[in-house]
Structures are given as C-alpha cells and as structure tokens.
Amino acid sequence: MKKSCSFILPLMNIFPSRRLCLAGTALILLLSACNNPTTPFAADTTVDSIWADSAYQRAKKAEFYYNNNLRDSLFVQVKEDMEFDKEHKQWDWYYYSWMLLVNKCTFGGDVKRALEEANLMHTDATKRNNAYGLALAKYTTALVYACQENYEEATIGFKEALRRYPKDCDPSVLFVIYYYYSSTLEEKNDQESNEEVLSLWKAALDKTFQESDKYDDTKALWLYQYYKALFGYHFSQKDLVQATADLDSMQYYVEHSGNTVYGVTYLTGSRSKLALASKDYAKAISYNNKEYIESKKLGPTIYIKAVERRAEILEAMGKYREALMLRNEFERLKDSLNQVDSQHELNEMTKRYELDELRSQQEKEKGELKQRQMNFIVAFAIILLIILFIVSIIRHRSRLRLAQEHQKLIDAYKQLTIANERAEESSKMKTMFIKQMSHEIRTPLNILSGFTQVLTAPDVELDNETRAEVNERITKNTARITELVNKMLELSDASSTSVIEKKDNISVEQIIISAIEAVGMSSYKMIDFQSEITPKASNVTLLTNYDQSVRALSLILDNARKFLQKPTGEANGQSMGKIRLMVRLEKDKNIVFSVEDSGIGVPPSEAEHIFEEFVQLDSFYEGMGIGLTVARSITRRLGGDIVLDTTFRRGARFIMTLPLS
Template identity: 30%
Template sequence: DLDKYNLTTTYSILGGLYNLTGEADKAIEYLNKSATCIYSSTQEFYYYVRLAQYYLLIEDNAQAWEYLKKAKDLSNSKKEVQKNLQEYDGVLKQYYIATKQYEKALEVQDHIISVYHPNDKSFIEDVLNRAAIYYEMGDLPQAARYYNEYYTLNDSAQISNENITAGEFAAMLGVERLNLEKSELQQQMQQRDLANKQRIIIFLIALLTLGFIIFYREHLLNGRLRISQKQLSEKNNELLRSQEELKYAKEQAEDGSRMKSEFIQNMSHEIRTPLNSIVGFSQILSSYFSDSDDTKEYAHIIEQNSTNLLQLVNDVLDLSYLDGEREIPAQTIADITGVCQTCIDQVRFKLKPDVQLIFTPERENFTMQTNPDRISQILMNLLQNAAKFTQEGSITLTYHIREEEKIILFSVTDTGIGIPADKQETVFERFTKLDSFVPGTGLGLSISRMIAEKMGGTLLVDSTYTAGCRFILTLPLKE
C-alpha cells in the first residue's frame, strides 16, 4: 500500500541491493522503474548515485563518472540534497579505486572521516579502508602501517568497552543498594501495619465478648459494669494511640521516599557538574594535542567514559522523576515529520559503515498536540539501540496515522541481531542488558516505556517480525 511519493525510494533501494549482490540485470530493471516516479531532488540525487554504482558493477567507468557528475551538480544547486552526501562519497571512492586514481580515493576517504565520523567508532573502519587503498596502490609499507594502526585502535576500543562495563556495573550496584534500603523500609512498614491490625482484631473480639457478658448479666454486675466501662475507655485510648502510630509510620515512610528522591536528584546534580567539566576539558585536550596520537587517544577515552557516566546519571535522574509523576503533559503543537527528521539527523553518525538509515513518513507534514521532547527521547533511544546492534543492512523509521482509532503508530525496524521471543518483555526491565559486552546502562527501554505509558500510549516489540527487531510506539491523537 505504498503511495506514489515513496515508491521511487523503494525501487531505488532494490536497485542498490541488487548492485551489492552482483545481479546487474535486476539492478538496472529496478533503477529504471525508480526513474519513472521521481518527485523530489533528493530522490533524483539517489537515483544518479545508485545508477553510477550500477555502471561501476558492469565496469563501464565512463558512464559511472557521468552520473556521479550529475549527482554532484544536483547537490550544488539544491540545498536539501547537501545533507545526504554520504552515499555519494562512498560511490565516488569506489570509482577512483576502479579507475586506479588512488590519491583521489585517499582524499575522499579523508573527507568521509572528517565529515561523517571524526570521533566515533567508525574511524577505526576508516583506518582499515585506507590500508586497503594503499595495498591496491602497491604501497606495502603504508598499507602495513595503517593495518598496524587499525589493530592498535581496535584493541584500545575493546579496553575502553571493558572499562565502561565496569563503571556501569559499579553504578548498578549503587542503585541496587538504594532499592534494597527502600525494600527494607517497606517491609518494616508492613510489619507495623500487621501488628496494628492484629491489635485491632483482638480488641474487637474482646469488646464483643465483653458486651455480651454485660448484656447477659446486667442486673448482677452493675458494679463491675463501671469497671468494664473504664477498661473499655482504656482500650479506646489504646486504639487511638495505635492509629496515631500507624499515621506516624506512614509519614516516616513518605519522608523516606521523598528523601530518597531528593538524595538522587542532589547527588545527580553534584555529579553532573564535575562530569560536564571533565567532558569539556577532555575535548579541549583532544584538540590541543591533535599532533600526538597517544595523548589524543587518552583524552578521547576520558571524554567517552565521562559522557557515558553522565548519560547514566541523567537516566537515573529521569527515572526518579518519572517514578513520581502520574502523567506527562502534552500541550505543544508539534510537526511530527520534523521531530522524526531531527532524530534521524542526530543518529546518522553513529551508524556502522554498511548500514543505511531510512525515514519514510506517511505524510510530508503532520502536526498534533503532544510532547515533542519526550517523543524525540523515545525515538532516539530506539534508533541508537538499532544502530548499536545492526552491523549491516538498514534501519527504518516510519509513522502511520489511524484516524478512526485516534492513534499514531511509530515503528523503528532494523536488520540487526534481533531479540529472542522469551526476552522481548525482559528488555523493558530496569538495568536489563541481553549482551553485557555492549555499552549501555540498560535503562533506555525502561524509561521509554514509562514515558509512553504516562503519555497514554504503549511501547512493545513486534513479535511477528523476524528479520531483525521492530519496536512499535503507539500514542493517542489529541484534538
């Protein structure tokens, strides 16, 4: 049920995939279909790039260069195309390698490093690509040097991941300690409630028994009746004292819960302030010692670990805030397509080299009353998780509006490792990580589901999708 506006994108992607599998006839068939339904400059740009990739496949380098020039001219004249040049640069590098223009291929590779992922993990793969180009040039000493640098950076990344995991585990222990203290306080409250209820039951039984005796022997026990009334008054006083003790215990428990929230918020603030300083100064060190590889690497490790710890503090603070809120306000009129596009732009630099990021909105413009910051927070968590666990293929963000049901459905679909069927609810529990070697706090999905529920919606895993993982976010449409 695709509409005409998005049909050219699907044909173009199919053509690109057949290029990758080496099926040239299929590739040109679908690229020709794509050309018949182009409706925007961006679609035309991708058509030229993938057609150039096709001609490189069949070794017609002259035609490939013609279409690369058309794509470049289009990007120079259309501003909306200029932010989607990563695939063009990759095909341009393939062209220079195919035509043995290795120096230009190296220049394009350096441009890819500086523009798309200068400081992220993809830089390691860029070093490996440089080594491969030098090997094709026959410059074996340079190829050996970059292969050696690749193995060194890869080892450093593994050590950094181990340090991050150790830090996350220490933070988890601290949160678990707070949960244990909360559990002990709740248990003490329950014991007090049980003791008070037992006293009340015993008192009521005694009161009924005493009343029956008084009624039965009233004419013989007038004197004793006054004594019984005095005892009854004492029992009433005892009951009042028990109620006051119960009220006091409840107030103590509420004070303890409030103190816990204030403690987490204050500590999070006190931790975030020095962490922000560490992150900022580590960035300055990284730029200042740019000529020293070792110093720059150490500064980068400090910055990365500090950023991860800062994210953990933010997640714990957000979790504490959400625990105390019944619902999340949604009073802002927001452009949903714009919110989604912003998330796509922010997560693009975290993709693996062989992963394509796709956004297919149902409508070009759609506004609704909601909380755009919270929607963006959920979508960013889902897209970052998809980028983390997808080594190749694609990640697709889309939304669908169901007017009759008054709901909007967002979906994030990837071709990654997926989630086992028996773990699809477990991933929403706090501090749950299916792969302990992958960086992360284990709080993102838990926080995302809490936000969705407090906005009147749901967040779940689509169990019918088996080619990777698909998360579905459902939110109400407010008039």
C-alpha cells in the first residue's frame, strides 16, 4: 500500500505571462487519508513502518506551513524533516520535503535559491541513484524555468522528470508534472507536443483509477484538472465544439468534487470566453454576469479577469464607451494589485540607494552641529573670562561688549538651527521626490495603456470628437513622461562642476526666441508677456552653448509662469499676471537677461535657499523644486550666474548673466 500525497492545483495557471506567479499563486498540497498510513510512497518491507509513519506526519506538518504561506516555519520544518528522513533512510519523504522548499522559493520569487536547491537535490539523488529524487529535481528545475518564461528549458526538464518518475511511486506528483508540462506547452504554443502530453496524462489517469479504488476521493479533482488543460488546448485550436464538450466534462467533475467557489467561477468564466469566441454575445454577457458577481468574493486577483473579459465582450458588441470605463477599472485594479509589490520595490530601492546616504549625511550634520556648539561654548567661556577681566578696568564698555557678543551667539545659533532644519527638509524632499516620480510616471503610462487597448481593438469606431479627445490626452501624457525623464537627466547632471563646451556663435535674439518657444509662452493667453532688448544687445553674438543657454533661460521663464497669482475669474478675461523679459549689454563683457514676474515673490532670506535641490517655498504651485537648481548649474558652467534681485518688491526678478566669450 502507498501513502497518498494529493496535490490540489489552483484554478488558474501560474506562469508570469498571467502575472500570478509574483502575486503568490502556488500549488496547494494536502495529505489525504489512506488505508495504510505507515507506508511511504512505495512499499518497502526493509524499513521500519514506525519511521515511515513519523516521516509522513512530519511531511503533513510541513505541508500545513506551505499551504498557509508560513515561509520561515516551513524552512525550519523542512530542515528538521530532511535530517530525520536521512537518519532513518526515508529517502522518498526526504526528497518530497526538499521539493516543498524549492517550490516555495520558486513561487516566492527567490529564483536564485530555488535553482541552487534544485541542483543540490539532483547531485544528492544522483549520488544515491534515487530515481524519485532525480525526477523531483528535474521537475523543480523545470518549474523555475517555466516561471521565468524560459519555456525551452522548462519543457526539456518536465519531459525528463516524466521519464525518470518511478512506476511504483504515488501518482499525485506525476499528475502535477503533467499539469505544468501541458501548461508550459500551451504558453509555448507547441500544440502538437501538448496533444501528445495530454494523451499520456489521460492514459495515466485511466490506469490509476481503473487499477485501484483507493484514489476515488481525488478522481473528480484530477479529471477536472485534466479537462481544464484539454479545454485550453481545444480552445487554442479554435475547436469550439470539442471545447464545449470539455467544459461539460469539467462541470461534471466540479459538481462531484464539491462545487467549490473557485471551480464554479472558473467554469463560468470559461463558458463566457467560449460564447464570446462563438460571437454569441448575449450568452457571453449572461455567463460573465455570474462570473462578475462570484469573482468579487474571491478577491481582486480573480475579479480582475472578469472585468477584463467584460470589457472584451462590450467591445465586441460595439459598446465602446462602456468598454472604455471597464478598461479604466481594469487598469485601476491592476495598479492596486501591483501597489504592494511596487511599494516594496520602491522601499528596497530607497533603502539601497538613499537610506544609507541620508543616514550618514544626517549623522555627519549632527556631529558637525555638536562640534560647532562645543566650539561656541568654549568660545563663549573664553569671551566671558575676557569680559570679566575687562570689567575690572572699564565696566561700562565690558557690559556693552558682553551684550554684543551674546547677540552674535544667539544669531549664530539661530543660523545653525535653520541650517539643520533645511538639511532635514532636503532629506525628506529627496524621499518624497522618489515617491512622486514613481507616481507621476505610472499615472500617464496607465492612461496611455488604456487608450491604446481601446484604439487597437478590432472594429473600433469613434466619432471625431472622441478621437480628438483621445489623441489630445495621449499626446499630453507622452509629453508629460518625456518632460519627467528630461528633468531626471538634468538633475543627475546638476551637481557637476565640469565646464560646458562653448561651440556655438549665436545671436542674443535667437536665444530669446528659442527660449520663449520652448516654454510655449504664446499659448498662455491669460499672461501678459513682454520682451525688450536694447539696441546694443540685439547686435551681439555670443560664443556659448546654444542648447544649454536656451535651456537655462527657458527654466527661468517657466519658473516665472508657475508662480504668477492664480486668476480669480478666467471666464471674464482677468489676467493671471505679467512676465517681463529684458536683455541688455553690460560693459561690453556680459549679456544680462532680467526676468520679472508679478507673482508671489521670494523673501530676501530665501535668496540662496531656493536654488537648492527640491526646495519649494509654496507646495500649492506645480513643480518638484529642481528647475532653478538646474538653471544655475548650467549658467555657472557656461561662465555666468543666476541670482535673485532682492531689491525687487512687485513679485520676483531673476538676473541671468552670460559672458560674450
């Protein structure tokens, strides 16, 4: 007699093309009751049955940890089980426990360890000449390759696992291998080989269930899985008649295996899929309504498939607006499913590339602050001694000096406090910048993906107004992504001190025209924009870098545009404010660009702070606080500079200077 270890498979495939491997979908293993609980996989009269039963009980506990995703407990249990099995020569249970560990690593995304453990299992089984261990080693290796979409290596591994699988071992693991082998061939689109594998699988099922009745409890389950794979094969072959028969068989075995909510939902979704392929849209939407309701109970991973199928049906029916709404819902669900993984990746990236740097910077700043405080304390003590000495000579003068020095210390301490607050603010802004960039890039990408799916759907017909709106939003979000990437590239170069090559002889007027066009100033109808250039400056040619000069000036103009006062009534034609660009020649050496705006202005105390990375004095306005940083970096590397004119009171005025040569 054999001890049965039945594998209950999930209702969906686990390959990365369906994004379920990373979502945590995995094999669910359960030990089933049997007539002889003391015998392992194969009858073995040479091994004490007590040890075999103990190995079985240990494996049952490990499978409990596996099924409930208790990874740490599973790894500890497997290590103990393998030591026990090795000591008492329970080799089938030994390799079975090892397989649990490898599969958990595979479905947990730890591919490197999964391959290492599978190779160690193969080496160990080869040394012991254990056929069952060799079969499991080939199977686990193939499963890793399948999850990595390396279907060529995966098919070779599954085929070798079937060849090596001992005939006298429990067939449950054999059926699992057939299931994943068939799924891999379906992903690979190798229908000829898949047909052969399905035929071999069916023969193995028939042989198992005809020769013995001890697997009756699992017969319905395994035949359901077989017909599920067979349906996928016939559907891919567009044999809708046979696919319909497969679904009828699936329904029979779902009913006989307990009508689980997963089985019923998958079956309903498959019938909707088949009706859609047959262009029976009424039946397709009817089945989808049931799938739509039931899948909500099973969580977003399954519900999202019902939403996607519903969108496909509505598109086929010509209901494009409703389909578009569902596509947006699909994108929202997909974004929600990936949010945890994306946040985890973002946190890992932050820890890896930023956290150590930020912590070391903060510790350094704290140390410097303490040292400065200590220095000031020492200096203060010295000053006090000097003051006490002077008091004995000229009391009045000493008192006055003490007051002055004390005030200086207070001012210095305030400056240190402000500097520390700014350093902490900069650290927070860096972290916020990383999160904001992740959000800013993902949002337009989701919009582009949704509209692209609608536009590329067969027989899509959109009226001119809708098409124009879609085109405008695609163009806008494409430009948005491009601008974000450009800003990231510029920011990475902002801290550079290398001199920019001056290779262009260009007129001042051309720089002005190009910068105004780059900002698109003419498109802002509610802004009163004026530009003035003195006669001497208009005839001047600069030896500079044309692209970088234009970029620096356009960033200053764009900064002025963003910080204009918001309009109180655009509808009645009220202006958002004024921007004035004035250009003049200074001492026949420099060209001075003066950009004035009537916005909220900048306090004189922030004149240098605003040029630091990620600084935003008012978060109400758009931007990420890097424009002025990049502009000053470019200008200084061209031999010029940008400063804030603190004497200007009617808004803000920035002065950009470029040398003639």
